Amino acid sequence: xxxxxxxxxxxxxxxxxxxxxxxxxxxxxxxxxxxxxxxxxxxxxxxxxxxxxxxxxxxxxxxxxxxxxxxxxxxxxxxxxxxxxxxxxxxxxxxxxxxxxxxxxxxxxxxxxxxxxxxxxxxxxxxxxxxxxxxxxxxxxxxxxxxxxxxxxxxxxxxxxxxxxxxxxxxxxxxxxxxxxxxxxxxxxxxxxxxxxxxxxxxxxxxxxxxxxxxxxxxxxxxxxxxxxxxxxxxxxxxxxxxxxxxxxxxxxxxxxxxxxxxxxxxxxxxxxxxxxxxxxxxxxxxxxxxxxxxxxxxxxxxxxxxxxxxxxxxxxxxxxxxxxxxxxxxx
Amino acid sequence: xxxxxxxxxxxxxxxxxxxxxxxxxxxxxxxxxxxxxxxxxxxxxxxxxxxxxxxxxxxxxxxxxxxxxxxxxxxxxxxxxxxxxxxxxxxxxxxxxxxxxxxxxxxxxxxxxxxxxxxxxxxxxxxxxxxxxxxxxxxxxxxxxxxxxxxxxxxxxxxxxxxxxxxxxxxxxxxxxxxxxxxxxxxxxxxxxxxxxxxxxxxxxxxxxxxxxxxxxxxxxxxxxxxxxxxxxxxxxxxxxxxxxxxxxxxxxxxxxxxxxxxxxxxxxxxxxxxxxxxxxxxxxxxxxxxxxxxxxx
Numbered sequence: 001x002x003x004x005x006x007x008x009x010x011x012x013x014x015x016x017x018x019x020x021x022x023x024x025x026x027x028x029x030x031x032x033x034x035x036x037x038x039x040x041x042x043x044x045x046x047x048x049x050x051x052x053x054x055x056x057x058x059x060x061x062x063x064x065x066x067x068x069x070x071x072x073x074x075x076x077x078x079x080x081x082x083x084x085x086x087x088x089x090x091x092x093x094x095x096x097x098x099x100x101x102x103x104x105x106x107x108x109x110x111x112x113x114x115x116x117x118x119x120x121x122x123x124x125x126x127x128x129x130x131x132x133x134x135x136x137x138x139x140x141x142x143x144x145x146x147x148x149x150x151x152x153x154x155x156x157x158x159x160x161x162x163x164x165x166x167x168x169x170x171x172x173x174x175x176x177x178x179x180x181x182x183x184x185x186x187x188x189x190x191x192x193x194x195x196x197x198x199x200x201x202x203x204x205x206x207x208x209x210x211x212x213x214x215x216x217x218x219x220x221x222x223x224x225x226x227x228x229x230x231x232x233x234x235x236x237x238x239x240x241x242x243x244x245x246x247x248x249x250x251x252x253x254x255x256x257x258x259x260x261x262x263x264x265x266x267x268x269x270x271x272x273x274x275x276x277x278x279x280x281x282x283x284x285x286x287x288x289x290x291x292x293x294x295x296x297x298x299x300x301x302x303x304x305x306x307x308x309x310x311x312x313x314x315x316x317x318x319x320x321x322x323x324x325x326x327x328x329x330x331x332x
Numbered sequence: 333x334x335x336x337x338x339x340x341x342x343x344x345x346x347x348x349x350x351x352x353x354x355x356x357x358x359x360x361x362x363x364x365x366x367x368x369x370x371x372x373x374x375x376x377x378x379x380x381x382x383x384x385x386x387x388x389x390x391x392x393x394x395x396x397x398x399x400x401x402x403x404x405x406x407x408x409x410x411x412x413x414x415x416x417x418x419x420x421x422x423x424x425x426x427x428x429x430x431x432x433x434x435x436x437x438x439x440x441x442x443x444x445x446x447x448x449x450x451x452x453x454x455x456x457x458x459x460x461x462x463x464x465x466x467x468x469x470x471x472x473x474x475x476x477x478x479x480x481x482x483x484x485x486x487x488x489x490x491x492x493x494x495x496x497x498x499x500x501x502x503x504x505x506x507x508x509x510x511x512x513x514x515x516x517x518x519x520x521x522x523x524x525x526x527x528x529x530x531x532x533x534x535x536x537x538x539x540x541x542x543x544x545x546x547x548x549x550x551x552x553x554x555x556x557x558x559x560x561x562x563x564x565x566x567x568x569x570x571x572x573x574x575x576x577x578x579x580x581x582x583x584x585x586x587x588x589x590x591x592x593x594x595x596x597x598x599x600x601x602x603x604x605x606x607x608x609x610x611x612x613x614x615x616x617x618x619x620x621x622x623x624x625x626x627x628x629x630x
Contacts, residue, residue, distance in 0.1 A: 074461045077627035099463035106461070110454025114377060126369040128462045133365060172458065 027052045027180045027211035028073060032082035035068050042068040044235040045082070050213055050228065055206045057222040057243070058215040059316065060232030066215040067107050069232070070184050073213075074104055087179055100130045103173030104182040109165040113158035117149055117168050120157055125175055143171040148197065162189035170198065181205055183214045187221055199225050219316040231320055238323045247313065254295050256283045257308030264304045271298055287311070366464070370476040374442060375483075383438050384487055390434065391426035391492030395499045398422075411589075418505045419496025420522050424589070426492040427485070427529055431585055432565065433558070435485060439533045440557030442480045443540025446473040447623065449550040451630040466624045470541065474616055477537035485530035489522060511594040521596075525588040528601055532585050535608035536561060538615040539581070545623040548630050578603070581611050 028050035035043040043065040050056040060066050071077045073084060075092040084091055086098045111120040121140040125131050131139075144150045147167040152160070160168065166189050173181055183202070187195045202212050202225050216222040222229075223243075230240035239246055254273065256264045264283035268276045271294065273285030287295075292311045299306050314322070374380055398415045411425040427435075447470075450456035459469065505518035513521070540557040547553055564582040567573055577583050584604025590597040 071457075071627075071629070075463075076457055076460060077629060078625065095463050096465060099461055102461070104458075104461045106457055108454070110458055112373065112453065112455060115373075123369050123373070124458060124462060126365040127459055127464050129363060133363075 030084035034081045036080045046237045054228045055212045055226050057226035057229040062217050064232040065235040101179040103178040105169045106184050109169030111157045116154045118153045143174040147171045163194050181212045233324045252287045253312045254287050255310040267302050366472045388491040392495050395422045395495035399499045419500035422496030423489040423492030426488050436561040438484050439481045439537045440540050440554045443477050443537040444553030445550045447544040448547050448553045451548040478534040481534040482530040489526040507594050508592045509594045521591045525591045528588045532608045535611040538612040542615040542619040545619045
């Protein structure tokens, strides 16, 4: 199963170097991107491909190399080897042309503590040579409004809570129209309501036509809004592609609740289910090509009482575990 | 929604018409917005305002002290003895006293903050992704340091001149060479001395800018600048190192008094300005060499 999920199967057509014709179709395209810090390889030969218009969930546990990859994408750090394009243009050579079209949130919010939210955004706008000073006020206020901070716009940043700071950082990415948004852990520090709002915001940005690359170590948070996913683990991109395609590789599991789980497990095995196991009152097995309704019939036929029955599509987290053979924990 | 709906069919569109109309991606005009924003940050910060306040205390103390007890000739630093004859000398006396620590510390604080301060709070990464070209960042930061140096030094002179004129009056000024010049000429000469020193301090600021690119701790960079400044004064006072003296960044600072000769003795001040320009250029380039390829991980 792990074999079937390997990078080569899921995204074969994506993992090759895009041809010149295809280059423009990708908002982000990296080729062999690698970063070594002293002896440690932080990012190892990553071929990230984000199609234009996608909401790409860039997933992986803390320390898996997501932020380092994002810093390389934006030209903050230099790759040890490899190259990449943003919006079809080679980086970092064309940073001056490309980055104005890219809104980014990297490793949490950072602002001048003694300035108000409004003054902080005006500061960022004032260093942008493409921004029109006559419309700064309008754009700052509309960005603040979009993240729900307009009422607190004149408060000093130091008085902001973590959630408000995170919102302000997102507002900063909205100061100008963007074709690509790179959001590194945008829901960090937000309450459930704030998390929902950010998800909604990402959706509305995508509806406007922007490509969104959103990284997260919380799989379930991102799963719902993404059209594409890429999974990082200890510096490597394990798999990427449209979310349905990535998940299609994982197989459905049947789950039977019964007071005779051992008998149920025997029936499942006889039916041809694989990876059959007994877990605290449940018998579980991978369906493969066997129809789910057959399972219940067979159980009842055999006189095994069925208290509950479920067919599960593994979550991204389960998928991650099956890809790495380990949990979604911090990588060393 | 299926994956097929979400492939690259969408064309990038823009949500807000006001925003769209106001952004012209093609324009790249010369603008002073970044520099003005820097100056607002520097002069809007309370710590720096307090620093300027402290700088202003020294000339006021000098004026009061001299008023209360007139110094006898031969005692106290240069210019003190002349204060009672013309209040403008308070400005020059204040500059002499603040040259050793206060003014270099003030410029060192701004310079140390320039890059390390932004790195420390993380705003550096957001400036660079706006994007701000790294060379432009260093150019604007150094311009802001130079302007701050001019403002701080002129501020000390201004407070000194106002306090001095209030306490001792103005009128004709007797130069070091004995000749007398009118009030207008005297003000001009004090102004020249002030600008000369401000440019000298700005070259120290270039050293600070360089150190600021090496660290994420602005205080560390500031302390380094002050240490280098004091070290330069110490080396300058060791006679056995006389071969080194003329190359020290602080060596020509005291030459600002040459504006009070008749005619003005330009020789040493020219050397001083060349030395300052040399230090500024070398350390700005060092900062550029360091920063332009640096990994920004803050």
